[in-house]
Amino acid sequence: MYSLVDRLWRNAKKAAGISRRITTHWLRHFFASAGLSKGVPVTDMAEWLGHRDPRITHQTYAHVMPDAPERLGYLMDAVFTIQTELNLPLEFEAVVEAA
Structure with missing residues (x-):
């Protein structure tokens, strides 16, 4: 039903007292958006996100780098x-x- 990552994330949120509905997908998107909006190079972010091609990262997150x-x-x-x-x-x- 839930992946291991999702279960770990739910347990970590509970232990930290976080009640807001924050998914691992939301956290990933927030990480990328925050980093890129503050000037982290697209090539670095692409590597951290596991994108084979930095163009994927740029196409997905260009809106946070206007x-x-x-x-x-x-x-x-x-x-x-x-x-x-x-x-x-x-x-x-x-x-x-x-x-």
Whole structure:
């Protein structure tokens, strides 16, 4: 009737005193939506969710990332006006230094 995960989840909710109807599916969707809306890369979220292709994640959750271009714009402005320090991967820094 219920999967092992569902039974574990129900027991954990009961032990924590959570009475709200929160399913494992709701929790998964909340996890993905919250992470992506705060800037977690789609590729990372796709891996954590078990999606073979990050496009699946993007197509499913694009609605929670409408401000992504604006956030990127703010980041670029901050970096190029020296308002924030950007720590780049070593490989990228070597390419920049070689240019």
